[in-house]
Amino acid sequence: MDILLIHLFNALLYASVLFLIAGGLSLIYGVMRIVNLAHGNLFALGAFITASAVGQWFAGSTSAWLYLLLPLGAIGAAAIGAILEPTLLRPFYRRPEEYQLLVTFGVLMILEDVMRFVWGPYPVSATTLFEKMGSMAIGDWIYPRYNLLVIAIGGLAALFLWAFIYRTNFGILLRATSQDMRRASALGVNVNLVYVEAFTIGCFMAGLGGAIIVPSQSAVLGMGVDALVLSFIVVVVGGLGSLEGALVGAIIVGLLRETAISLFPELELAVLYLIAAIVLLVRPAGLFGRAT
Amino acid sequence: MSTVALRPAAARSPLWIVVWALPIAVVLTVLPLVLDSYRTIQLAYGLIFAIAGLGFNLLLGYTGLLSFGHSAYFGVGAYTVAFMVKYLHVQSMELFVLGTIAAALLVTVIFGYVCVRYTRIFFSILTLALSQVLWSLAFKFFWVTGGTDGLRVPTPKLLGIATGANEDKIHFLSHGYYYYVLVIFIACVSVMWLIVHSPFGKALQAIRDNETRARFVGIRIRSYRFVAFLVSGVFTAIAGALWVPLNGLTTPDALVWTFSGEIVFMSVLGGFRNFTGPIVGAVVYNYLKDFAVGFTVYWQTLMGVVLVVLVLVLPTGIVGTAKLLTATMRRRFAR
Numbered sequence: 001m002d003i004l005l006i007h008l009f010n011a012l013l014y015a016s017v018l019f020l021i022a023g024g025l026s027l028i029y030g031v032m033r034i035v036n037l038a039h040g041n042l043f044a045l046g047a048f049i050t051a052s053a054v055g056q057w058f059a060g061s062t063s064a065w066l067y068l069l070l071p072l073g074a075i076g077a078a079a080i081g082a083i084l085e086p087t088l089l090r091p092f093y094r095r096p097e098e099y100q101l102l103v104t105f106g107v108l109m110i111l112e113d114v115m116r117f118v119w120g121p122y123p124v125s126a127t128t129l130f131e132k133m134g135s136m137a138i139g140d141w142i143y144p145r146y147n148l149l150v151i152a153i154g155g156l157a158a159l160f161l162w163a164f165i166y167r168t169n170f171g172i173l174l175r176a177t178s179q180d181m182r183r184a185s186a187l188g189v190n191v192n193l194v195y196v197e198a199f200t201i202g203c204f205m206a207g208l209g210g211a212i213i214v215p216s217q218s219a220v221l222g223m224g225v226d227a228l229v230l231s232f233i234v235v236v237v238g239g240l241g242s243l244e245g246a247l248v249g250a251i252i253v254g255l256l257r258e259t260a261i262s263l264f265p266e267l268e269l270a271v272l273y274l275i276a277a278i279v280l281l282v283r284p285a286g287l288f289g290r291a292t
Numbered sequence: 293m294s295t296v297a298l299r300p301a302a303a304r305s306p307l308w309i310v311v312w313a314l315p316i317a318v319v320l321t322v323l324p325l326v327l328d329s330y331r332t333i334q335l336a337y338g339l340i341f342a343i344a345g346l347g348f349n350l351l352l353g354y355t356g357l358l359s360f361g362h363s364a365y366f367g368v369g370a371y372t373v374a375f376m377v378k379y380l381h382v383q384s385m386e387l388f389v390l391g392t393i394a395a396a397l398l399v400t401v402i403f404g405y406v407c408v409r410y411t412r413i414f415f416s417i418l419t420l421a422l423s424q425v426l427w428s429l430a431f432k433f434f435w436v437t438g439g440t441d442g443l444r445v446p447t448p449k450l451l452g453i454a455t456g457a458n459e460d461k462i463h464f465l466s467h468g469y470y471y472y473v474l475v476i477f478i479a480c481v482s483v484m485w486l487i488v489h490s491p492f493g494k495a496l497q498a499i500r501d502n503e504t505r506a507r508f509v510g511i512r513i514r515s516y517r518f519v520a521f522l523v524s525g526v527f528t529a530i531a532g533a534l535w536v537p538l539n540g541l542t543t544p545d546a547l548v549w550t551f552s553g554e555i556v557f558m559s560v561l562g563g564f565r566n567f568t569g570p571i572v573g574a575v576v577y578n579y580l581k582d583f584a585v586g587f588t589v590y591w592q593t594l595m596g597v598v599l600v601v602l603v604l605v606l607p608t609g610i611v612g613t614a615k616l617l618t619a620t621m622r623r624r625f626a627r
Contacts (some may be wrong), residue, residue, distance in 0.1 A: 108414030269428030
């Protein structure tokens with residue numbers, strides 16, 4: 001029984017990070033109909049920034065300060081997002097999708113090297129945060145407390161995002177722009193501003209995902225590309241452009257991956273991709289997607 | 293715009309093609325005698341990627357489907373050859389190519405059946421997800437595929453003759469093997485040219501331009517797309533099979549989705565709305581990457597900047613821009 005609980009926690013841990021990445025990807029697609037291939041790199045960027053802030057720049061600070069530094073990665077990723085959207089993406093909204101994919105693929109290549117340039121080829125870790133929280137007993141097993149914090153942050157982020165989109169004025173503008181950009185624009189919504197803000201929020205979420213996972217892993221080159229493909233699976237299962245879908249998709253993928261790892265580890269990744277393909281076959285728009 | 297588009301169509305007589313293609317073929321034949329072996333091998337890589345680009349462009353340029361999973365078929369080609377060497381002890385290059393075509397058909401029939409139901413972004417993501425299935429299998433089943441170490445492929449026999457046995461490998465690759473690649477390249481270009489100018493190719497272009505109208509005319513859209521998918525995958529797989537002996541090794545990197553991105557990059561660099569675009573794009577891309585890798589460890593940045601600038605400023609690619617320029621020049625001189 002206890003081992004099942006641990007598996008469940010692991011699945012939720014994975015799901016909360018995946019939700020943060022895929023939720024951002026889905027939000028961006030929902031509002032501006034762009035699939036951002038560089039999204040995984042913003043996740044990696046958040047991980048690198050937090051890792052070096054906690055592990056190198058402010059390594060001597062007290063632990064309370066270090067926990068406050070955690071969101072720094074998210075803020076960094078958001079800042080990059082706020083620069084990227086108006087400069088590189090805006091010229092492409094009227095162009096065919098191929099070009100949008102290609103320009104974000106170019107950004108992916110550039111960001112990958114920016115990280116290589118700034119942080120070098122070696123992993124950067126921020127394990128102090130992970131170690132300081134210690135672990136707790138679940139039956140006969142011990143489990144790191146930090147993982148529970150990650151799950152809590154993932155859940156809170158989902159809640160905040162929901163409140164933000166369905167309970168604030170800005171959320172109304174966001175949803176209006178998502179439904180019909182031209183009409184929203186005609187009614188006086190500053191669409192460009194909404195786009196920048198949506199893209200920044202999406203990048204903030206990806207960066208937060210990287211920031212909270214990095215103390216238990218390490219920031220390594222290439223983590224962004226892997227994360228992107230996994231979040232594709234999440235949005236395909238849940239439905240591109242739907243946040244509920246991203247949440248449910250992340251939980252499904254988290255549970256499936258945990259099951260696959262404990263039963264047949266070689267097929268871990270193949271199972272996930274196959275699930276995505278099957279969902280696309282049965283429900284092309286995803287479980288929560290709107291048919292367009 | 294329409295005058296520019298119409299002019300090449302009117303000029304596309306069989307004689308015109310011979311006038312253009314023959315000198316290029318002659319140059320490609322003579323080049324190994326002039327270039328050093330390193331450059332020749334780079335050119336062989338370029339020609340191989342050009343075959344992959346040709347196949348890819350049947351989907352993007354002629355059918356209007358952007359595949360982000362063409363590394364799958366390239367990898368199928370590469371791994372088929374490696375498996376044939378490892379498990380069947382085959383050495384003949386001709387058998388490799390035949391085996392690759394069979395394996396590629398098997399994979400593309402399954403993938404194509406699933407993928408052609410969708411268009412636009414869903415097609416792209418689905419092809420990407422399916423290619424990643426193959427990548428993860430190659431990556432995880434290391435006792436079959438060698439994992440990240442990959443599988444080694446020795447020098448093959450060409451036309452049943454073991455030319456490579458008592459010959460220096462570099463010399464073999466830059467001479468005998470180069471010409472082998474060149475012959476297959478010319479065959480592939482000719483076949484693809486026939487395909488895109490056949491009624492089948494015209495039907496694909498009709499689907500690309502207006503799906504609804506194409507359906508009203510009576511074109512069975514899904515089966516046309518399916519066949520295009522098969523042909524496209526097989527071409528790219530042949531490129532993969534040719535690539536392995538040149539590279540000497542196949543790793544899961546041949547299957548990973550960023551490599552699919554590179555195939556897309558090549559086609560856009562050359563210009564995917566032109567028949568010759570992907571060919572030019574692949575050769576140029578290969579030299580560009582070779583230069584960038586030798587120039588700096590941050591070669592990805594260089595390539596990324598090139599890609600962003602390309603789609604921002606020259607969306608029609610090298611060939612498209614060149615055609616536009618020559619058309620403008622011609623009009624100026626005609627005046």
